[in-house]
Amino acid sequence: MNKFIEAISALENNYVNEWKNRGGRVVGYTCAYVPDEILHSAGLLPFRVRGFSAADTTIGDTYFGPFICSLPKCMLQLAGEGKFGFLDGIIITPGCDSMRRLDECWRKAGDDIEGIIPGFFFHFGVPHKFTDYTVKWFTEETKRLIGALNSHFGADINNDKLSESIKLYNRSRELLARFDSLRTREAPPFTGTEALGVVLAGTALPREIYNSILEDYISEMSEAPGIPGRSRIMLVGSANDDLDLVRIIEGSGGLVAADNLCFGSRLYSDFVDENINPIDALVARYLSHNECPRMYGDYKKRLLSLKEKIKSANIDGVILQNIRFCDLHGSENGLFERDLEKEGIPCMRLEREYGPLVETGRMKMRIDAFLERLDRRMVPR
Amino acid sequence: MRKELREYNFDWMLCNAFASAARLKSGTEKEYLNTLKYIPYFKGVVEPIMECGEPGRKFLDMSSKYLENIINAKERGLKTAATTFCFSPAIFYAMDIIPVGLEVISVMMTFTYKRGTADFLDFCNEAGFTETSCSSQRGTIGAYLAGVGAEIDMIVTDSPGVCDTNANAFAFASAYLDKPFFQLDMPPDLTGARSNEYHREDYKALIKFLEEQTGKKLEIEKLKARLDELHKQDIIIAELEEMARIIPSPIPVTYNLFLYASRFLFAGMPECTEVLESMLKTATENAVMKRPGLKGGQEKIRAFFCYIDHYAQNLQLWQMLEREGISYCGNILSRLWAENVPHVKVYGKEEAAYRVDTSSLDSMIDTLAGINSRMPMIKSIRGPYDAPNMWLEDTLALAKMYSTDIIVYNGTPGCRNTWGMVKLLARDTEAAGYPTYIMYSDAFDERVQSWEATEERFLEFLKVRRII
């Protein structure tokens, strides 16, 4: 576990440092719709940009307006403070309106603050639905990205390399699926806080290393004694890389046994087809991946996959959280609440701020009340 | 939601309000003045519009006609489609579908009612829709979610890739009401072969969807008729725009609103053409007489709004512009991108414009795809604000071409997109020499900041920056 925590408790962790010292280059990205495999096959270290550890949003508020999600504001804050100095490149997508504007805000902050713009700065246009012509667009967009990486980093991405990377990442997905199944046990061997830590580490570590520590961890955990007798919570909604949010829930006596967060299970659910052309396979996996409400018109599919998880992980209650101003998750949470409560699954919507703006006292009050509600409906253990 | 609001359909009531307003002038002047006494709140809308003479009257007519279509759709056996202001309705009319444009109806309510759309805004929370979402859709969709309006058969928008809160409002509605949903998705770039093909394929899929929903094939002749009418409108609009460049501008301040409203409501329909024609008539008279459109007769400054207007009850924004002698050089909503409009010609932006070509079905589909992908907001807010053909380029170009003295931003707190870049835009427009004012109000919800407060700060800006 320590290895994982070590990897995520500092932006520029030891593995990244080693990587850099060996002359390796790191490319950051803001959204789960960017295929890591491509960066990996270019010999680059993919790094999922986070907003954690920002102490305030002074710089963020300078460029973003007042009615914007605090996650990209924190990311910009860190960028402005030079905390992402180790990045050789950054890929920004129209994941959502707040996040896509990180593109301009980061660039403009670069006019005012020396040396905060990575040498490689790429806007990756991900469509908002899955059909033949959006697949065509996304394929071209993916090729455009590959071309740009090749020319900027002198990489030579080809089908063989891609297939190799896909195998490696599918291996991760396979391990993480096993890891997930441990959480579905009557008494899971680890907390949700630890689980988030494990998954997060994957966004900040060289994949080869990650797979091996992950494998050890899983075999170790399969024998470990479980944590019994807690209300099993599923955490749903806006991006969350903040262990403390999960800590508050578990501190109040819950156990987060499943999630569908884009810093969580969304990263590894669905495999990439190894038997077709690698680019087509990547496009198919990443664009058909409809867990994020940014993909319009897919609500029913998302509800279904949520229900399946609730069943398989034997969930007692669902916490539907969204960062303030995240309308995509916020209002989809409203639909989830309606449709899940209808089937007797207790839900709580939780609007929160990200990072430095979180106020634990008030969050705790709401979470306690929800857990009490769950306890009352549960047979005494 | 308050129970009395459930007793009558809101769109039916709104329709009657506008219908009677349109008829006000049919009696004697004395009768007219007397009636005004009985509509204290609505008076403020009726008067300034009626003062515009024929165009005003036709505008009220057109508005009530639009709502009438909605409430009678079922009797006429027609399907209704909830859609957005930045979606050209021509295709709906060509396929006998009645468009229900959420934002335009929100505007009507915000203008007319003392409480604006507050009750329906709040009902959205009740339905589980976020309070932080854009008030322009929330104001009206709330009423349809609550079932106090005409029945909606399908939901069609074109904002994915452009505006999340917009697209999300329609996504929510389709899931909540369990109605079929189609979205045109916009790529980050406007021009180029890739985008053109994407727009075309997307639009073909839309037509297929509409054919499935109506069970009728798209009739080429009907479509041609709509597009010919739309072309006619483009020509009038181009003339109006050309006149708007004259100093002092012969265009009355409210014409900006009339222009975009009629296009959003009845693009490709005679109802729209009529309003535009009578606008052109008065504007031309003004131009010939060298008379400014401002009632005060003196144009102190010219203002360009780089986003939308403020719809606070009783056209208070327009009344203020009149009072202060500020000519209205239009906003992002009133700028259409037909190949013949001045700003396309002057800047050689044919590639970013659309061409009406009715020679074949394919050419007509390309035309429609072109029109939609170049609708206000859809065109210029999709990519980075400083990319070619996007917000900054358009704003600076239009400000220059219409010799504006200041640039004003007004939107809604729900607008992640522009609030994510407006500070950057303002920096650049200021650097380009345009004093730029950012309003922190909500165009559709006075509870955020009262119009009085908004106006006071704006006037202070004009003074402190030595503009007036």
Add this chain to the structure above:
Amino acid sequence: MITAGCDIGSLTAKAVILKDKKIIAREIIRATARPEQSALAVMELACATAGIDMKNIERLVGTGYGRKHIPFVNSVESEILCHARGAFHQAPGTRTIIDIGGQDAKAIKINNKGEVIRYVYNDRCASGTGRFLEIIADSLDIALEDMGALSQKSTEILTISNQCVVFAETEIISLINEGKEIPDIISALHKAVANRAASLVRGIGPEPDAVMTGGVAKNSGMFAALAEALGIDLKPVADPQINGALGAALIAEDTLSGKK
């Protein structure tokens, strides 16, 4: 030539009397609920100090929050203009002015002629204003003017996350419950206000010299926190609290001497 400026804020009323651009009186009193009363009181006080009669004042300009309600002014000017004028006079090198007032915070940019090029108010809520400090000082029941000195004693770094004044109050209550020290809480508070103000200033691209005006500038802790948050050198002005009134008096002077 004798001119005067009268600045009626939400907390204090200030008056400045100028004789040929030299300050012959400057007075500050606590504002009462009625601005006209405050205005009269502070003007009479100033006249007494200057040893003149009200009617000797050739032109009087009012500004500040209650400016619309001062009966005896010749004209009123916005706080933006007055603070710009005052700061430009007190420190001609000034290009950026940060005024943290009772009700709102402003950042003003002026050119080498002292004309306002850009300005911005804090948006939509009162976080980062003088009220923020005042309300908290109130609930900690310590004097506003002691905050600076107290914050110097701070040993532990705390953060106040809440941006809403009223909730920040709650947050502070829980900090006290956790047994945190008052000086640490206050310096955290200064940091919070400074950060809000700083992002305001960065928005208009601050240029040296930057000065801080308004009563809050007298709070050494606040001044230091803002300087740090801005990362640029912040210069003190001789008399920050009367800067607005001084500006008003100077504008009166300008009008008489035909300058605009």
Add this chain to the structure above:
Amino acid sequence: MITAGIDVGSLTSKAVIMKDGKILSSIIVKSKPRPWESADIVINSTLEKTGLSMTDIICCVGTGYGRDKIPFIKQAVSEIACHAKGARWLMPSARTVLDIGGQDCKAMRLDEKGEMVKFITNDKCASGTGRFLEVMAKVMGVELSDLGELSIRSKNPVTLASACTVWAQADVIQHLNERTPIEDIAAGINNAMASRMSTLVSSIGIEREVCMTGGVAKNSGVVTALEKALGIHIKRIRKDDPQLAGAIGAALYAEAVSNGERI
């Protein structure tokens, strides 16, 4: 059976001693900086009133902001649960409970058995909290309790320019300066409060009966303003002080706890 409930809020602390579902004594005091101090004060003075001693109390449950820091309680229960239970005791027909405390505003929906099905709290901005009214009353120099009576006499209420407590306050000062009739200002304040609350309540969906607890429930002006905004009747609580709801709920939970029920 004798039980006690302690509700230590950020502004006021309350205690209730109950015997078999009847209130023996209760108290409301201004909170001390340290929650345990407040807790001691309220429990001791309620005991005094009844002449009972701590040992007579079979079980004591704590709630409110400082609940985890009360030494002598058997268990801490969240204020949301306690307010719901207390409200239900004060008004058995309640299905929607609105509690406006000093620092926040809660809305709770209960099922017919009184189990909580949905709740929401506001915590982004203090508009719509008791604190909002307190600040305004202070500015106007009137008693918080008079705000209601005043507003009812209003002919044309003012509209506040902003919902922000501090700016609204500036607005109120402005109106005072403009000699606006004080009842119109009061009404404006209550309307602002009500419109903020109605937005909040609407998000959990209202079911009858609706009742209000917490200090603000005593402000008839806000209650009527809210009735107008929501267009529904709010049933007034007569049984006991609505501000005690949290403490009452805690005392009732205490009874449940000592009966070995799981909370």
